[in-house]
Amino acid sequence: MIKLICTMIAILLLVSTAMALDDPHGATASINCQQCHISHSTLGDILVNSTDSLISTLCISCHTPGGWLGMTKFFSSSFKAQPGVSGTSHAWDTDSSNTTHGANQPQNAELLAHITKDGKVTCATCHDPHANSNPPFLRMDNSTDQLCLDCHRSRNIASVKTYTGNILSHPVGVALPTTTAFHNPPLDVDGNPQPSDGNLTNDYQFGAGSTMKCTSCHGIHYTDSNSGTVDGP
Numbered sequence: 001m002i003k004l005i006c007t008m009i010a011i012l013l014l015v016s017t018a019m020a021l022d023d024p025h026g027a028t029a030s031i032n033c034q035q036c037h038i039s040h041s042t043l044g045d046i047l048v049n050s051t052d053s054l055i056s057t058l059c060i061s062c063h064t065p066g067g068w069l070g071m072t073k074f075f076s077s078s079f080k081a082q083p084g085v086s087g088t089s090h091a092w093d094t095d096s097s098n099t100t101h102g103a104n105q106p107q108n109a110e111l112l113a114h115i116t117k118d119g120k121v122t123c124a125t126c127h128d129p130h131a132n133s134n135p136p137f138l139r140m141d142n143s144t145d146q147l148c149l150d151c152h153r154s155r156n157i158a159s160v161k162t163y164t165g166n167i168l169s170h171p172v173g174v175a176l177p178t179t180t181a182f183h184n185p186p187l188d189v190d191g192n193p194q195p196s197d198g199n200l201t202n203d204y205q206f207g208a209g210s211t212m213k214c215t216s217c218h219g220i221h222y223t224d225s226n227s228g229t230v231d232g233p
């Protein structure tokens with residue numbers, strides 16, 4: 001543990017001069033390494049500047065009304081999903097293996113390296129707070145649900161997409177039939193055929209060739225499970 005902390009301090013000192021932070025976590029908002037990291041007297045093994053050693057506490061300390069200048073993207077622990085009960089956001093600080101909800105420990109090396117030491121999914125499992133190469137600060141591209149399916153891979157196999165008597169899941173990777181009986185084009189959240197109403201912000205998202213994705217139906221944050229409203233912070 002001491003060795004790990006020393007290594008982290010050394011890395012922090014070494015890279016702090018070289019490593020750039022991408023906006024909006026960078027110079028424009030006057031954010032530097034010290035806002036999120038402290039080198040001494042910190043709880044946990046990650047040198048993260050939060051009162052309880054939870055990364056989510058660090059994130060939410062800014063991502064709360066008035067938490068940082070100009071902050072518009074708010075979170076609170078009450079947003080965390082408890083399926084069928086409450087919440088508007090994908091769960092965090094929760095075990096990465098969950099058979100009820102079809103999740104397994106990630107396989108992608110970046111994700112796996114950023115589950116917490118007690119095996120939990122947290123904000124920094126999905127997000128890299130330093131780099132915005134996959135907006136918004138994602139650890140990997142999610143344009144075809146790669147991020148989702150790395151953990152939820154058990155819902156992307158033939159046995160859950162065909163009617164075999166197993167516990168089933170809505171098909172993904174399957175093209176929407178080109179017939180109005182299957183609501184193609186689908187109606188967006190205003191109830192207008194998309195994209196012909198010209199408002200692209202509330203359209204369902206599909207993969208190449210109009211294929212269904214997890215994120216055709218699921219939002220990640222600020223989702224109120226009401227298809228009649230546009231979601232957002």
Ligand code: HEC
Pocket residue numbers: 011012015016017019020021025031032033034035036037046048055113114115124125129130
């Ligand atoms: C917005 C908050 C934030 C800022 C700003 C920030 N970091 Fe981090 N950093 C984190 C979090 C969260 C982790 C992930 C810890 C984990 O998953 O174990 C982390 C991890 C790291 C790691 C370990 C490698 C890794 O990716 O897990 C290093 C090294 C690091 N940060 C260096 C820096 C340096 C140097 C700066 C300034 C240039 C900086 N950080 C700025 C939040 C931040």
Ligand code: HEC
Pocket residue numbers: 023024025029031035036055058059060061062063068069070071072073123124127129132135136137
């Ligand atoms: C020092 C304050 C601070 C901390 C700590 C912080 N953020 Fe942020 N973050 C910001 C600001 C400021 C913005 C821009 C907000 C806005 O546009 O309203 C932002 C925006 C973001 C965005 C949206 C990026 C975009 O391009 O739209 C993501 C994603 C994000 N933060 C994730 C995180 C995660 C995950 C953590 C914890 C590891 C974290 N933040 C910790 C200040 C912070």
Ligand code: HEC
Pocket residue numbers: 083084100101102148152155156170171172212213214215216217218
């Ligand atoms: C056609 C729309 C649709 C698609 C596509 C879809 N879902 Fe769902 N999903 C739903 C709905 C609606 C519910 C709520 C069902 C309920 O409450 O019984 C749900 C519930 C869930 C739940 C919580 C309940 C449970 O059984 O665990 C998880 C986890 C989930 N979906 C993951 C996924 C993943 C991962 C994918 C992609 C492989 C996906 N979904 C694709 C519509 C969809």
Ligand code: HEC
Pocket residue numbers: 056059060063073075090091092121122123124125126127135136138142147219220221232233
């Ligand atoms: C399971 C993966 C996952 C976890 C865990 C997660 N996020 Fe996200 N987050 C995403 C994805 C994917 C997006 C982009 C899609 C979206 O905006 O709905 C996103 C978007 C965001 C945004 C931008 C929202 C906007 O409307 O512009 C912010 C800010 C953010 N996340 C912060 C957080 C914070 C803070 C936590 C922890 C409290 C967290 N995320 C946990 C996957 C995750």
Ligand code: HEC
Pocket residue numbers: 081082083089090091094095096097098101103104106111121125126142147148149150151152214215218219220
């Ligand atoms: C790092 C692993 C991981 C990734 C990546 C991930 N999930 Fe999950 N997901 C989980 C776990 C674990 C649960 C069970 C959480 C709980 O309720 O305790 C879960 C639960 C869910 C639920 C049920 C609501 C909830 O939060 O409990 C939905 C819906 C869902 N995931 C969809 C997605 C989608 C869509 C993506 C892609 C943006 C995604 N997940 C990415 C691990 C992951």
